[in-house]
Amino acid sequence: MIMENDLPQSSSNAGISPESGPEALDQIEMSFGVLSRSLLEKNPILDLWRISFLANFYNEPFYKTMEENEGISRSEFLVLFCLNSRQGITAREICLATGRPRNSVSRAVARLRKMKLITYSVSEDDRRRKILQETDQGRALLDRVVPVAVARMKVMMSPLSPKENKELNRLLTKLIRNVPTWAFPE
Amino acid sequence: MIMENDLPQSSSNAGISPESGPEALDQIEMSFGVLSRSLLEKNPILDLWRISFLANFYNEPFYKTMEENEGISRSEFLVLFCLNSRQGITAREICLATGRPRNSVSRAVARLRKMKLITYSVSEDDRRRKILQETDQGRALLDRVVPVAVARMKVMMSPLSPKENKELNRLLTKLIRNVPTWAFPE
DNA sequence: GCTATATAGTCCCAAATGGGAGTATTTGTA
């Protein structure tokens, strides 16, 4: 086991400049402007802003290109992705897990069904429920799209060493465990 | 300076259960269902999913209640928030920093102006540009809304010790610096 | 200086969105 010093930059983008200090976000200023830089350096909801920044600039372009290439909307992708992840689930589960309104999920399900990317069968236990299932075509679409997303994520995560990645996930787990205490106001 | 052991849970939510291991996300399953739990534990774009989960379940309810309480949309809030963060900026800067389409920002600016929450003046240097500025009313609105957001974020971040919070930000900085290399496909 | 190209911002309109009512079914209560 190699003991590595995590403080200097890891494998990729080595030696461009120190990772912290005032010049750390020079590249951001180039691409996203001065305002973006100052928001990422200092604002009253800094931690949240930074997390949202990452999520936002990953997700939006990804969904946009997926729409163009596969004609599949964000909600439609999410439905397929969820089905791929767990068997025997219903629209309600997808709403809960993704935060999308039941409305949009229902519509996504209807369209995916029309496109023969999924099927559903009324649950025997509870005939209100429809158990969703991806078709071979649906799986095939994910097999085209998910690798693109994975590759994109790998690039996103590439500045972190394996050890740092693990540490990030440890911290995220702490935050995620806590979400139920604050997610739903009132 | 107190040397604390960061591995056991920090100040709040102490002793509920270990923060990792199979039972770590029991609470998630309660609130968000089994699907959500399995997605947060394992999926091909796990890191991204977890980051998006946090951003999503912070942002959506926040914007929704702000809409209800203040009659201000997401884009409108973002415009105000940006103006509060930096002087002399234009709509374009806000688009770059937030990823919102210029369209929506333009509309948000128009509406905020009608509501007397911001003003603008054509730039002398470049008469295409409109320099935006918040009014006292606009600032007052932020003074009502931002503390709510800050409080919510503090709860969100409360599971982390100061040291862990700092470490998280170190890791996020590494990721953020790298965004320009992948954010815009093609 | 003149023309072509780029940029900031706005407008139009077709399409997407989500709130909330509606339907079908199940569960709880007596």
Add this chain to the structure above:
DNA sequence: TACAAATACTCCCATTTGGGACTATATAGC
């Protein structure tokens, strides 16, 4: 059994959204 309340899902429709054309201004190339 009867009936009230809850739940899963769908439908209707007013509102929002964002792509892309358009206007005004600025910049670059010659």
